[in-house]
Amino acid sequence: MLDKLKIPERNYLNNGHGLASWLLTKDHKRIAIMYLISISVMFFLGGLFAVGIRLELATPAGDFVQADTYNKFFTAHGVIMVFFFLIPSIPAVLGNFLIPPMIGAKDLAFPRINLLSLYIYWIGGIFTLYAMLSGGVDTGWTFYTPYSATGSNSNVVPVALGVFIAGFSSILTGLNFIVTIHRMRAPGMTWFRLPLFVWAHYATSLVQVLGTPVIAITIVMLGVERGLGFGIFDPTRGGDPVLFQHLFWFYSHPAVYIMILPALGVQSELISTFSRKTIFGYSFVAFSSLAIAVFGFIVWAHHMFVSGISTYAAMVFSFLSFSVAIPSAVKVFNWTATLYKGAISFETPMLYAYGFMGLFAIGGLTGLFLATLGMDIHLHDTYFVVAHFHYIMVGGAIMGYLGGLHFWWPKITGRMYSEFFSRISAILVFVGFNLTFFPQFVVGYLGMPRRYHAYPDEMQVLNVLSSAGASVLGLGYLLPVLYFLWSLKKGEVAGPNPWGASGLEWQMQSPPLTENFVEVPIVTHEAYEYEHVVAKEKHLV
Amino acid sequence: MSNAVAHADDHGHAHAHHPALQHHFDTMAQQKEAAVVGMWVFLLTEILFFGGLFAAYMVYRIWYFDAFAEASRSLSLFWGGLNTAVLIGSSLTMAMAVRCAQTNKRSATVNWLILTMILGTVFLGVKVIEYADKFEHHHVPGYNFQWAAAHPSTSLGAGEAAAGAEHAAPGAGGAAAEPHRELALNADQLQLTTQIYFSLYFTMTGLHALHMIIGIGIMLVITRMAWQGKFDEEYYTPVEMAGLYWHFVDIVWIFLFPLLYLVERHV
Amino acid sequence: MSGHVSPVSLYITIFMALMVLTAATVGAAFVDLGQFNFLVAMIIAGFKATLVIWYFMHVKYASKLTKLTVATGLFFLAILLGLFLVDYGSKAFSQMPPFLS
Numbered sequence: 001m002l003d004k005l006k007i008p009e010r011n012y013l014n015n016g017h018g019l020a021s022w023l024l025t026k027d028h029k030r031i032a033i034m035y036l037i038s039i040s041v042m043f044f045l046g047g048l049f050a051v052g053i054r055l056e057l058a059t060p061a062g063d064f065v066q067a068d069t070y071n072k073f074f075t076a077h078g079v080i081m082v083f084f085f086l087i088p089s090i091p092a093v094l095g096n097f098l099i100p101p102m103i104g105a106k107d108l109a110f111p112r113i114n115l116l117s118l119y120i121y122w123i124g125g126i127f128t129l130y131a132m133l134s135g136g137v138d139t140g141w142t143f144y145t146p147y148s149a150t151g152s153n154s155n156v157v158p159v160a161l162g163v164f165i166a167g168f169s170s171i172l173t174g175l176n177f178i179v180t181i182h183r184m185r186a187p188g189m190t191w192f193r194l195p196l197f198v199w200a201h202y203a204t205s206l207v208q209v210l211g212t213p214v215i216a217i218t219i220v221m222l223g224v225e226r227g228l229g230f231g232i233f234d235p236t237r238g239g240d241p242v243l244f245q246h247l248f249w250f251y252s253h254p255a256v257y258i259m260i261l262p263a264l265g266v267q268s269e270l271i272s273t274f275s276r277k278t279i280f281g282y283s284f285v286a287f288s289s290l291a292i293a294v295f296g297f298i299v300w301a302h303h304m305f306v307s308g309i310s311t312y313a314a315m316v317f318s319f320l321s322f323s324v325a326i327p328s329a330v331k332v333f334n335w336t337a338t339l340y341k342g343a344i345s346f347e348t349p350m351l352y353a354y355g356f357m358g359l360f361a362i363g364g365l366t367g368l369f370l371a372t373l374g375m376d377i378h379l380h381d382t383y384f385v386v387a388h389f390h391y392i393m394v395g396g397a398i399m400g401y402l403g404g405l406h407f408w409w410p411k412i413t414g415r416m417y418s419e420f421f422s423r424i425s426a427i428l429v430f431v432g433f434n435l436t437f438f439p440q441f442v443v444g445y446l447g448m449p450r451r452y453h454a455y456p457d458e459m460q461v462l463n464v465l466s467s468a469g470a471s472v473l474g475l476g477y478l479l480p481v482l483y484f485l486w487s488l489k490k491g492e493v494a495g496p497n498p499w500g501a502s503g504l505e506w507q508m509q510s511p512p513l514t515e516n517f518v519e520v521p522i523v524t525h526e527a528y529e530y531e532h533v534v535a536k537e538k539h540l541v
Numbered sequence: 542m543s544n545a546v547a548h549a550d551d552h553g554h555a556h557a558h559h560p561a562l563q564h565h566f567d568t569m570a571q572q573k574e575a576a577v578v579g580m581w582v583f584l585l586t587e588i589l590f591f592g593g594l595f596a597a598y599m600v601y602r603i604w605y606f607d608a609f610a611e612a613s614r615s616l617s618l619f620w621g622g623l624n625t626a627v628l629i630g631s632s633l634t635m636a637m638a639v640r641c642a643q644t645n646k647r648s649a650t651v652n653w654l655i656l657t658m659i660l661g662t663v664f665l666g667v668k669v670i671e672y673a674d675k676f677e678h679h680h681v682p683g684y685n686f687q688w689a690a691a692h693p694s695t696s697l698g699a700g701e702a703a704a705g706a707e708h709a710a711p712g713a714g715g716a717a718a719e720p721h722r723e724l725a726l727n728a729d730q731l732q733l734t735t736q737i738y739f740s741l742y743f744t745m746t747g748l749h750a751l752h753m754i755i756g757i758g759i760m761l762v763i764t765r766m767a768w769q770g771k772f773d774e775e776y777y778t779p780v781e782m783a784g785l786y787w788h789f790v791d792i793v794w795i796f797l798f799p800l801l802y803l804v805e806r807h808v
Numbered sequence: 809m810s811g812h813v814s815p816v817s818l819y820i821t822i823f824m825a826l827m828v829l830t831a832a833t834v835g836a837a838f839v840d841l842g843q844f845n846f847l848v849a850m851i852i853a854g855f856k857a858t859l860v861i862w863y864f865m866h867v868k869y870a871s872k873l874t875k876l877t878v879a880t881g882l883f884f885l886a887i888l889l890g891l892f893l894v895d896y897g898s899k900a901f902s903q904m905p906p907f908l909s
Contacts, residue, residue: 212586
């Protein structure tokens with residue numbers, strides 16, 4: 001019966017041909033595809049700079065590149081990965097594609113603004129790439145003053161401008177999602193029947209809309225200081241460089257929640273689907289997304305414990321940083337409870353979900369080490385910090401992204417990929433990841449500073465392990481490019497719901513119609529009701 | 542609570558669509574509400590955007606109050622007050638424009654919009670005068686900035702009543718130097734820290750002016766649409782959106798005026 | 809469906825109120841209230857902004873969602889300014905950096 005499945009004749013991919021039908025589209029699904037291609041390019045570019053970093057760090061001496069060049073490598077890696085890969089990734093690709101069908105809508109509230117956000121992303125990316133290629137920036141992705149304003153003679157302004165522009169792309173995506181989720185839900189789709197993926201994106205959008213403008217104005221202030229000779233952060237004129245850090249981190253800490261919240265949403269979908277059970281504690285998980293978004297705004301100065309903030313402020317922010325761990329823990333406990341007595345299986349998306357659980361937990365818990373004032377004095381600016389955030393950003397966010405991509409690929413393309421190669425890839429990613437980043441906890445605890453291209457000899461073994469792990473991880477990332485591309489022509493036709501998942505998106509054909517649904521759905525059941533899915537399947541097949 | 546209209550079919554029914562209804566919406570009401578909420582979400586981003594500058598201002602006003610006071614007193618209360626009145630007036634004309642669009646009065650809408658743009662341009666013209674004055678007095682940071690040691694201030698002194706304030710002579714540095722209170726900063730320190738004040742002054746008013754220029758540009762487009770008769774009682778959303786934006790720009794100035802122009806004026 | 813149409817007289821009234829409040833702000837600036845000058849100025853400005861938001865921007869007649877949106881923006885602005893003060897309001901600073909005093 002399965003081999004009688006065919007790709008539906010009319011779908012969003014063949015509805016209109018030629019470049020113009022893509023570049024001028026208003027279809028949220030086509031925009032998502034274009035984002036997918038763009039951020040993949042950015043990911044591999046950012047990865048190239050990581051290769052440069054790990055090559056240098058394979059030996060203790062700074063012998064691969066000059067110190068200034070090394071500074072440009074880690075700056076490029078950070079800027080590209082944070083602003084041009086992680087922040088857009090899940091929202092711009094999976095969110096854009098899936099939110100309208102998940103709520104039963106035909107498109108987002110503002111399709112043209114969606115297209116505009118893509119154009120803006122491209123423009124910001126081009127600016128930034130130009131700056132990288134015409135000399136690079138050596139300030140670190142954090143652009144601290146006074147070095148970035150008056151010290152560095154690198155391309156600070158073009159890179160900062162690129163980031164500024166890309167920020168608008170993020171804001172517009174968030175704005176679109178907020179209005180869509182509030183005002184475009186199908187009849188019967190109440191807030192508490194929404195998939196948790198949607199709740200997660202709603203929370204993410206709040207952060208995007210409220211936080212991004214602050215880094216935008218910070219960049220403006222940096223720009224006028226550097227370009228016009230104004231004095232806002234300049235200590236020689238009585239300015240406060242720490243003010244820059246306050247303004248920078250007011251956005252950049254919530255930004256990390258922009259990067260992880262969508263992955264937490266994906267995780268809920270994967271855990272539920274592959275244990276065939278409704279998520280335990282649905283409303284707790286939903287509210288925890290909102291809590292993370294709000295709490296994320298009141299902890300930023302934990303990045304500044306040793307910068308010169310007052311002891312009182314340090315204590316306040318340390319306490320608040322502990323409390324932001326609570327909603328994240330709520331999610332982990334609820335996923336675990338969902339797995340308990342579920343009918344669990346080990347398809348590739350679920351392999352990523354398992355990996356996510358453990359690595360996100362480690363990343364989150366090591367954050368508590370850093371939130372502890374006494375420990376942070378010792379650990380700040382060491383590789384411990386680098387390992388902590390890579391556990392969350394790579395072990396968490398990227399694995400969430402890959403898990404989601406593997407889960408919804410059949411819906412997006414109508415095809416299945418090779419389960420064999422995808423499982424190999426997931427395992428390579430997991431092993432390679434841990435090999436790369438676990439030694440960094442150790443070497444950081446031993447005192448190895450971050451952003452240095454040389455280190456003491458006795459730390460070489462751990463660094464070599466880390467560099468070796470990076471090769472394995474890289475291979476794990478390359479494989480999906482190959483089997484995903486292969487699947488487009490040769491993959492088994494998937495049908496509407498190959499996983500037996502719940503959610504309105506699985507009631508669409510694969511690939512979907514441009515207008516998503518032939519008839520606007522009317523929702524009568526709760527989220528994650530698998531009995532309902534099984535009944536529908538029996539009807540279809 | 543369901544927010545979409547509860548009919549299951551989408552294009553089969555005979556109900557005539559308003560030509561401005563976009564097809565992913567069910568009704569004009571839904572479309573308008575989405576636009577209003579969307580515009581407010583955008584204004585939220587603007588609140589936080591200017592908010593960063595207000596935060597920087599707050600910090601430095603606490604640290605270098607005397608520099609802020611001295612520098613603020615050197616601004617022209619006349620031009621600042623006039624601009625405030627002009628901008629509030631333009632908010633009135635904008636509200637009238639929206640009202641006329643709501644009540645389907647085509648030429649009245651166009652006229653009120655044109656009046657709003659004129660008032661906006663007046664505001665910008667005054668800013669040009671003020672900026673030019675600052676260039677003359679070397680009050681532009683990073684560009685031959687000079688804060689004279691015994692800097693004459695336009696402070697009118699405690700004796701003048703508030704009624705006289707709006708009719709004071711324009712231009713900075715006009716009045717003779719008067720002894721104020723004892724300052725906590727010496728001349729060298731003032732030279733440096735008043736630069737911070739003026740950096741914030743130019744960034745804040747410059748960004749505000751940029752938003753006004755964009756607003757006038759938007760209004761040009763909307764005026765043309767109004768002239769072409771594109772609006773009626775059911776669809777005047779673009780006018781309302783432009784109105785929301787313009788009122789927001791007014792609100793920013795409502796805060797900028799006392800923060801920049803009215804620091805310790807009683808000395 | 810048309811939104812609420814406010815009478816012209818309302819707009820004129822609000823405009824007059826805003827002008828009076830502007831004059832009041834300027835007047836109050838010339839009275840020595842010490843620390844309270846700033847507070848008075850901000851309260852008057854806040855009241856003016858409220859009038860513009862409530863009547864000119866029609867938030868009085870808008871949906872609960874719109875009202876919530878406005879409140880959210882103000883709440884997060886308060887967080888920005890308030891938590892900055894947690895640091896800047898609690899550390900000792902000299903009037904000038906040491907090398908300049």
